[in-house]
Each structure stands twice: as C-alpha cells, then as structure tokens.
Amino acid sequence: MTVRDILHLAATRLANAGCDTPRLDAELLLMHAWHASRTELFTRAYEPLASDIQDTFEQLISRRARREPLAYITGEREFWSRPFRVTPDVLIPRPETEHMIEAVLSRFPDRHGHYRFCDIGTGSGCIAITLAAEYPHASVVATDISASALNVARDNAERLGTAARMSFRCADMLMALHRGEDGPFDAILSNPPYVTAAEMDGLEPELDAEPRHALTDEHDGLTFLTTIVNEAPAWLTETGYIMVETGPCGLPSLPPVLTLDEEVRDLAGHLRGAVYQRN
Numbered sequence: 001m002t003v004r005d006i007l008h009l010a011a012t013r014l015a016n017a018g019c020d021t022p023r024l025d026a027e028l029l030l031m032h033a034w035h036a037s038r039t040e041l042f043t044r045a046y047e048p049l050a051s052d053i054q055d056t057f058e059q060l061i062s063r064r065a066r067r068e069p070l071a072y073i074t075g076e077r078e079f080w081s082r083p084f085r086v087t088p089d090v091l092i093p094r095p096e097t098e099h100m101i102e103a104v105l106s107r108f109p110d111r112h113g114h115y116r117f118c119d120i121g122t123g124s125g126c127i128a129i130t131l132a133a134e135y136p137h138a139s140v141v142a143t144d145i146s147a148s149a150l151n152v153a154r155d156n157a158e159r160l161g162t163a164a165r166m167s168f169r170c171a172d173m174l175m176a177l178h179r180g181e182d183g184p185f186d187a188i189l190s191n192p193p194y195v196t197a198a199e200m201d202g203l204e205p206e207l208d209a210e211p212r213h214a215l216t217d218e219h220d221g222l223t224f225l226t227t228i229v230n231e232a233p234a235w236l237t238e239t240g241y242i243m244v245e246t247g248p249c250g251l252p253s254l255p256p257v258l259t260l261d262e263e264v265r266d267l268a269g270h271l272r273g274a275v276y277q278r279n
Contacts, residue, residue, distance in 0.1 A: 004045040006030070006054065010061045017065040018205075025070055026061065032074045033057040067205035079126040082133065084156050086124050089148040091191075091214045093126040096245070096272055099264050100189050101130050103243050103275050108186065112137055116183060118235065119143070120173055120190035120228060123214060125153030127189055132162035141185075143169040143176035146211070173224065174231045183235045191245040192224035193217050199248065221249025233257045233278050242276040 001009075007026050014022035027041055033056040034040075034049070049057075063073050071077040071092045077084055079093035080101055086092055108115055115138040119128035122142035132140045140162075144150050150168050157163035169176035177183065195203070195216040207215065217223035225244055229252055232242050242258065244251075251274050254260060264273035 001048065001054075002046050003030070003041060003049050006049055006057065007041070007045075010057070013061060013065055017067065019064065019067070025064055028070060029060040029064060029073065030057055033060055067208075069206045069209050072209060077124075079124075080130045080134075082130065082160060084124050084126050084129075085152060085159070087148075087152055088209060089146060089211065090123040090152050091210055093124055096266065097127065097191055099273055100127055100191065100243050100245060101134070103241075103262070103264065103273075104131060104187055104189070105134065107241060107275075108135070111135055114138065115186040117141070118177070118183070118185045118188045120176075120188065120232075121145075121192050121214070121224075122153050122168075123149050123191075125156045127191065128153070128166065129157050129160055129162050131189075132157070132165050133160060139165050139167075141167045141169060141177065141182050143171065143173070145170070145172045145213075149211075149214075173227055174235065177235060184237045185235055185240055186237055187241040187243060188228070188232045188235060189243045190224075190228050192228065194221045194225060194246050194249050196221040196249055221247065222252050225249075226252040229258060229276065230255050236278045238278065240278050242278075243273065244276075245273040246271060 010026035011023040014025050019025055034053050060073055069092055071086050072088055075085060077086050077093050080098055084093055115135055117131045117138055118141045120143050122128050122144050125142055128140045128142035142153055147170050150170050154168055157166050193214055193216050197216060197218045200216055228244060257279055258276040259279055261277045262275040266272050
C-alpha cells in the first residue's frame with residue numbers, strides 16, 4: 001500500500017476508536033515511525049511504504065487506538081517551543097499551562113535579571129526548565145514527591161542546557177525546600193493536582209494513563225492549592241509572587257499576607273489560574 005492509503009486506513013481506525021484528531025495522530029505517528037518530516041508525507045504520498053516501517057507504524061497505531069496518549073507513544077511533547085521528554089511517570093505538558101510562563105514574563109521583563117524561581121510539583125520540568133531557559137541568569141528549584149518524575153525533569157534539564165542553574169528536591173510540596181539554601185524566591189509556581197474526585201470518572205480515557213496522584217487530590221481539588229497559598233508566602237521575597245494553575249474547583253481562600261493580582265482565564269472565560277502577590 002502507498003503512504004496515502006496507509007494513512008487513510010490508520011486515521012479511520014483511530015476515528016472509530018474515538019480519538020479526537022485521528023488524521024493528525026496518524027500523520028505524527030507515521031512521521032515518528034518513518035523518521036520523516038510532514039513534507040515527506042505529502043511528497044511521497046503515492047510511494048509504497050517499506051514493510052518494516054509498516055510493522056512499526058501498525059504497533060504505534062494499535063497503542064493509540066487503545067487510547068494511549070500520543071506523547072507517551074512518541075516519548076515527547078512540545079512546551080513553549082521546546083521538546084520535553086515525557087514518560088508515564090509525569091503529566092503530559094499542556095498548552096494551557098503556558099499561561100504560567102506568560103505571567104512570569106509580564107512581571108519580570110528583564111530577561112537578564114538574577115531571579116530565584118521555584119516550581120512545586122515539577123513533573124517533566126516544563127515550567128521550571130522553561131523559566132531557566134528564558135532567564136539565563138536565574139536559579140530555579142524544582143520539587144516533586146516522585147523520584148521518577150524528578151529523573152525525567154533532570155534529563156530534560158540536561159538536554160535543554162539548564163541543569164547547571166537548577167536544583168531538584170524530592171519531597172512533598174514545600175517540605176522539599178531547605179532553609180538557608182533555598183529562596184527567598186521572586187516567584188513560586190505550581191500546576192498542582194486540582195481535579196476533584198468526582199470529576200475523575202468523566203475525563204477522557206487518555207488521562208487513565210497519566211499519574212493519578214498528579215491529577216487529583218481525591219477530594220475537592222483545593223487541597224494542594226490551599227497548602228500553597230498558606231505556606232508558600234514564607235518562602236517569598238517581600239513583593240514576591242505565587243502563580244498557580246486551577247480548574248473547575250476554583251481557588252482557595254486567601255491568607256491576609258497575599259493579594260490576588262490576577263485571575264487567569266482562557267478565551268472561553270473559564271478560570272485557568274491565578275497570580276498572587278505578597279503584601
């Protein structure tokens with residue numbers, strides 16, 4: 001069969017499996033199996049595909065048809081125009097999380113500043129490493145309760161050239177920070193588990209493959225957000241910021257030491273996060 005025929009059959013199979021973007025998924029998986037560019041998919045559309053590549057492609061399509069996330073199949077996801085390695089030990093970086101980077105850039109416009117940033121629950125390291133890359137003189141602490149997740153983050157930091165200015169701490173939330181060694185921070189960021197227990201059953205099948213502890217607090221979604229807004233101010237500079245991602249669970253009550261600087265909403269008006277500043 002030709003490349004065009006194979007893509008058509010694969011896209012149909014993924015559509016029948018309920019995948020949202022079957023044609024795109026099929027193209028990306030063929031590019032991955034064939035080590036080909038998107039341009040080659042079109043310029044060589046009527047060529048036959050080698051049998052060994054067909055076999056590899058079939059294995060990848062079968063995994064995607066079982067609703068395994070595309071990023072886990074290819075082992076990579078782009079975030080802020082950089083490639084991040086991902087495994088089932090970490091959440092897959094999502095475009096909506098980029099609002100955290102936008103919030104930092106708007107409040108710290110001097111890219112050559114010697115800032116200190118902290119990312120709580122770093123996962124793949126996409127937030128922490130992006131900050132280290134965008135601010136070449138900044139130091140960044142990245143924490144996670146999962147040692148396996150931190151291994152992925154360290155690997156990404158090495159691959160993207162930011163490891164020399166980063167520290168990785170393995171413990172729960174802010175308990176990972178060391179007095180006298182870490183902080184005070186200009187900004188503390190977090191994309192914590194904020195999906196409620198009740199919402200978990202209604203999520204798309206792909207999320208079953210992602211680490212559950214990184215998605216939900218098994219309660220009302222506010223557990224970790226509440227910890228952050230109450231404990232993180234002690235680690236900030238006098239005018240430092242806390243930036244968090246959230247969802248339908250909303251935002252926790254604020255302690256007196258913080259002021260709500262901005263509610264972050266997406267184009268549809270849905271609450272996506274918040275920026276707080278220390279009084």
